[in-house]
Amino acid sequence: MKWIIAIIQPHQLDPVREALTAINVHGMTVTEVKGFGRQKGHTEIYRGAEYLINYLPKVKIEVAVESTMADSVVETIRSSSATGKIGDGKIFVIDLESAMRIRTGETQADAL
Amino acid sequence: MKWIIAIIQPHQLDPVREALTAINVHGMTVTEVKGFGRQKGHTEIYRGAEYLINYLPKVKIEVAVESTMADSVVETIRSSSATGKIGDGKIFVIDLESAMRIRTGETQADAL
């Protein structure tokens, strides 16, 4: 199995989720994160003083999938989240040793 | 060493933490996340309009442990967080290459 981590633009979450559902990936876990990268932050100006906000709000998606599906999941995330603008984000893949569904105790692929 | 990731119901955090303490796992890192899975979200109704909230608040626990302890930690999390209801969550295990305690520079098992 693989553990896929995608950092994307917050407003691309809905399209990505819909695209994953379409290829039958229903489970995922989402976290709000702050991203630092090539895309730069912005300044806010209050009473003449500039405040530099150097991070950007991003969303992290984590999905556990069977190894055979990994490539198609990565591709689906990419195609549904790409806008072509800097800051679109990244997709990372890590090897996943085991998975278990808490409710039933099922393990591995059955647990996903 | 192993990196164990558990996605559980928010109100099961305290029981899980106590159960882990009981088997001498004291360190862990917890994140508030949004879960998508079989358990469906809910609708909120405001002024006659329905708003579909399709995610559920979950809690993610991350624990680094020695490989020998991994199974018992997984089992402890499972037993202390299972309620038998859909949405109880999952436990994932990933191989962990190295660990370091920042304060002392100790590494591997000593760092946990």
Place this chain on the structure above:
Amino acid sequence: MKWIIAIIQPHQLDPVREALTAINVHGMTVTEVKGFGRQKGHTEIYRGAEYLINYLPKVKIEVAVESTMADSVVETIRSSSATGKIGDGKIFVIDLESAMRIRTGETQADAL
């Protein structure tokens, strides 16, 4: 490639980020988390009643780097975040199989 996870004190984020920038690591993802460990929480007192807050606010940094850089990144994080006090945090390293930049589809080291 390696996936480096560091749990640090919130106010050490800026120094760490600056130190990483200095060794040419520009991308990273940051999450606010709650830490449980040796460092104990605190009590707050309201109207004579004690409330035990048993977690501590921490910041989790995740950085994907080329394998060759992993050691120096770990060392940079350590040296820039250590204050020598309990609760300074940990650094974990996991093997990273693949990476992709969403915008361009570039993969592996090019994607970082």
Place this chain on the structure above:
Amino acid sequence: MVDAGDTAWILTSTALVLFMTLPGLALFYGGLVQSKNILSVLMHCTAIACLMSLLWLFGGYSLAFSEGTPVVGDLSKFLLMGVERETVFSGTGIPESLFFMFQMTFAIITPALIVGAYVERIKFAAVLLFSGLWLYIVYAPVTHWVWGGGWLGSMGVLDFAGGIVVHVTAGVSALVMAKMLGPRRGFPKAVRPPHAPWMVMVGAAMLWVGWFGFNAGSALSAGGDAGMAMLVTHISAATASLVWMVIEWVKYGKPSLVGIVTGTIAGLATITPASGYVGPLGGLALGLAGGLICYWAVELVKRRFGVDDSLDVLAVHGVGGATGTLLAAVFVVSSLGGVGLADGVSLGDQLVTQAIGVGAVALWSAVATFLILKLVQIVCGLRASDEDIIEGLDFTAHGEKGYNL
């Protein structure tokens, strides 16, 4: 002569009505939008308050309250010319400077009510341009018609504190605005729930308290009329709140906070035109009617019409104000505890007059708003870009974030 007691109450009422907009209405509306747009809503309310104040001085007041013709006042009181420190507003015991101020707070809140129709997607420049023109073209003339010696007042229309002048004008204009601006992204399926229901309640509570100044202040004196106006206002608000709560409880099993306070506002809007004329029974009846009818109107506009009058300005204010204006003709009769119809006027007569008032003002509001918006579209555009809307108006229009926790 100036009466210190009356003046004390209207000074207070003026403060209360300003409080309704700043921060009452701002919080009420602000809590209902997404967190990325809260500041823009607060900004709309603040900027409108400031701009209307100046325009009121620069002719608005004069167009409304100087003699002029039955259709509109003249500019004789532009910049308050001729109004001295000690000038008493005729027929009252309060200084004209204070009457100007009290009425100004109405001229502030009325265009601010329309904010509810265009939140989360309008250009800021359009807000200012629209509101300014609207004050001169809709609000000031209609005020003249009803309260300033104009044709509706002469016909004997009953509108104690602004059912027509405030709520019908704002409600109808809101609908036209919503239609021309287009809906929020995702409407009606995928809009996000109110980001802070607690804030909605706080705003509603401030509106409720401030409304005592609005209605009981409209007596322009501190006596039995003000006391009874406060009483019926309160009873109507309480009744409509409970009606809304019960409907939701029955329908969905869960009465919501946003629901009950929406009922409050419906009850307040409904009693407004009648508040100086009816007794406790009228308060109950109008609260009941306001709660029921506005609830139904909310569903009607959003579901049937499919118009994204986002925060229900027409359904709550417009429909409430119209309902109250019509029912005022009924509950003004003495046998129902009211002050009685004018000599020689039958209930039917009065009802017709009320209907003419509502109809004429609704029509004028709709037409004028349409034309103003056409102009605004040409001058500066109306709708923000999709990109700005997605990122949120707080940052794209005002360069700030609402919450940095």
Place this chain on the structure above:
Amino acid sequence: MVDAGDTAWILTSTALVLFMTLPGLALFYGGLVQSKNILSVLMHCTAIACLMSLLWLFGGYSLAFSEGTPVVGDLSKFLLMGVERETVFSGTGIPESLFFMFQMTFAIITPALIVGAYVERIKFAAVLLFSGLWLYIVYAPVTHWVWGGGWLGSMGVLDFAGGIVVHVTAGVSALVMAKMLGPRRGFPKAVRPPHAPWMVMVGAAMLWVGWFGFNAGSALSAGGDAGMAMLVTHISAATASLVWMVIEWVKYGKPSLVGIVTGTIAGLATITPASGYVGPLGGLALGLAGGLICYWAVELVKRRFGVDDSLDVLAVHGVGGATGTLLAAVFVVSSLGGVGLADGVSLGDQLVTQAIGVGAVALWSAVATFLILKLVQIVCGLRASDEDIIEGLDFTAHGEKGYNL
């Protein structure tokens, strides 16, 4: 005859006292609970305000303020029958419609105070049923006893603005409620800290400002009595706040915001019964006493008694109100700057009268609350299910979330 000045002040006071509950008390209590229950607290306050308003019209006012017997009024003023627009409330210069309104705001806040005892675990239906019955069975009769021509008033009990009528009734009933409902999950070891101390302070500030209407408004006129009542009210609040701050500073090294504003409320509750009778010295003394005694009472109830009167209604309001009622007998004497005891009444006599007042009302409140709650338990149940409590009342009872950031 209606006096415009007096009327202006009581119109204002009515607005101020409504503001105390909506949104003052709602925010004060709302900030003290967990974020998953904030809306339920706001909902309790809002729904109670609406329901009590109607019940006050439907007989509540009449039971309290019509002649009837020494024990309870009759229904002659049901629906305000016989009260005309110009009817003056006897012995005052204000219209009776306004007196009705002013007193109604007291009838709203008193059951709303009890919310503090049952937050985070009660069924919403139980809130409504309990509060409604309580108004008729506890509040209205006790008001009659003290202010409406009943037996305590005839005995000469001193309760200017509601130490007995408001604070003792609410405080004692809160304790019985807390005991019968059972504690919050995790009490006393593992309850969560207040989710928004800033909100607690904002609510307390609004209560403070609104309390000027409560106490100085109880003079029912705008003159020296109102001025002095406002003064002693303020001094007591300030003193008790500082007392609380100093205690925490000495004891824990850190004076907290929640602490200082709890002291404020304690000082305000304590001065309430005495506020029309004492001078600056009395204000200081009652603030000092209120701060010290209420602080100690908070610890007593929660730690010794182990009763989860969650937001300390008994300890702050009940004990404060009782302390002030007793001390009123002392600081009313002219040598301490008060208005003086009635002719032929000694300090000892007065103290006994005050104690009887407090005791009788406490007893009646306890017994009646117990019986009402037994009934409520049968009719609709009192405590929400554990599952609902864990998920939070905001969502399970009202279908909403407080914060969608």
Place this chain on the structure above:
Amino acid sequence: MVDAGDTAWILTSTALVLFMTLPGLALFYGGLVQSKNILSVLMHCTAIACLMSLLWLFGGYSLAFSEGTPVVGDLSKFLLMGVERETVFSGTGIPESLFFMFQMTFAIITPALIVGAYVERIKFAAVLLFSGLWLYIVYAPVTHWVWGGGWLGSMGVLDFAGGIVVHVTAGVSALVMAKMLGPRRGFPKAVRPPHAPWMVMVGAAMLWVGWFGFNAGSALSAGGDAGMAMLVTHISAATASLVWMVIEWVKYGKPSLVGIVTGTIAGLATITPASGYVGPLGGLALGLAGGLICYWAVELVKRRFGVDDSLDVLAVHGVGGATGTLLAAVFVVSSLGGVGLADGVSLGDQLVTQAIGVGAVALWSAVATFLILKLVQIVCGLRASDEDIIEGLDFTAHGEKGYNL
């Protein structure tokens, strides 16, 4: 004799001015700091309010308003000795107890304004010690000079509601404080943006509404003077807000909410000294001047001087108050709609008097603040430790967190 109408208005005004500090100013300032320091700001405002209230009773009022010498009053009214319940404040129709209260709310807000200079880094003990000494050494004497029969009042200085007494004293002292305390960590490059701009606006709105009590209340009666004072106050606030908005719009392309409401406060501070003397034209002119000059002053202090007067107390209040004080001499003339200069006084004369007033008070405020702070540094230290500052004052000084969502 006590006039009920005048008394009603000043009772209300007192409530409004207290509301300005609690919670108005507290929220205005609280929203501007980081989320880890919000409670400390609220605590500063609350504790100052309580402490100043007691000190006002313990001699503060007496030093300001008893006869004494031209330089300072005496202690004849310590603890309000000799002031009876029915004592009328001479030259007015209100009880002296109420005058004491009304003035007390000024004595509360003035030191509370200085909070803006020392947020996020001061020791809590230092706040109390400084504010207490400052009340006796700066505020009470200066009040005596201007309003209490002292030398500036005798010279004929015009300061209707506190341009000099409140805003110049607070503004200048704030600068000295900021300089001696040192800047916030990271100033000027890396300070964090306001944590809750919405809260800033809510606070500003409350200040605006409350300011009606501040300025129109300073008429001490309910008539034409109060009406006109309210009017010019409002017009100035609205104008300065729009000025600030336009400057930001032109300069940065985005008018901000924090900006527009900062303009509001600048406009309010500027009109304050002139509010009882000028007409609508004066309101416009002072708003315009206040907006422009304060905007420029903000940049001057922070960028040029490099002093971290964190929330711009000098630039907004001090500079605004001084500007208004000087311009009062111009717009008081009858041809510009004012009440006219005193007989035999030329515009030039008056301008000199005004300048002397501003200059003398600024000097005294600066010197005295410097000396007080030297003492505070010795007694308890001024600046919190770096560790405490990093962790945030909410937890390190008060043991609480602002948000537990």
